[in-house]
Amino acid sequence: MxxxxxxxxxxxxxxxxxxxxxxxxxxxNKRPLKKYFERESFIYDILKPLEIANLRDKFxxxxxxxxxxxxxxxxxxxxxIAKALVKFDSNLRKLLKDAGFLTRDPRMVERKKYGxxxxxxxxxxxxx
Numbered sequence: 119m120x121x122x123x124x125x126x127x128x129x130x131x132x133x134x135x136x137x138x139x140x141x142x143x144x145x146x147n148k149r150p151l152k153k154y155f156e157r158e159s160f161i162y163d164i165l166k167p168l169e170i171a172n173l174r175d176k177f178x179x180x181x182x183x184x185x186x187x188x189x190x191x192x193x194x195x196x197x198x199i200a201k202a203l204v205k206f207d208s209n210l211r212k213l214l215k216d217a218g219f220l221t222r223d224p225r226m227v228e229r230k231k232y233g234x235x236x237x238x239x240x241x242x243x244x245x246x
Contacts, residue, residue: 122205126197128223131186135198137206140178146195147183160192167200167219171210193223 122137144164146154155161168174179199183191200219204211214220228237235241 124201128193129190
């Protein structure tokens, strides 16, 4: 089996994922997963597609992620892993799709409008 490659995006983060046969080691930006994402909820979220597909210890995963914050990066990594698993075995598509792992989260930060302190917030109104 060769290397499987996929990419995922969320907010302003983008992740590139490489799956190689191995025993379950995951590196994010050349650091172990637990060192890069300290929060347990992010790690749980990232590993969910592997748990559902029962492939937790079948692949070594190398991830390069950039942009945004940790939450957006975790979402991008999860999407990248799910897409790579579908490339590995197309029968996993329905399973991962039903779980919602193949959907790109379209929410982005709204741009700031002129005459406003933030995107929608207004300055205090005074009649006189």
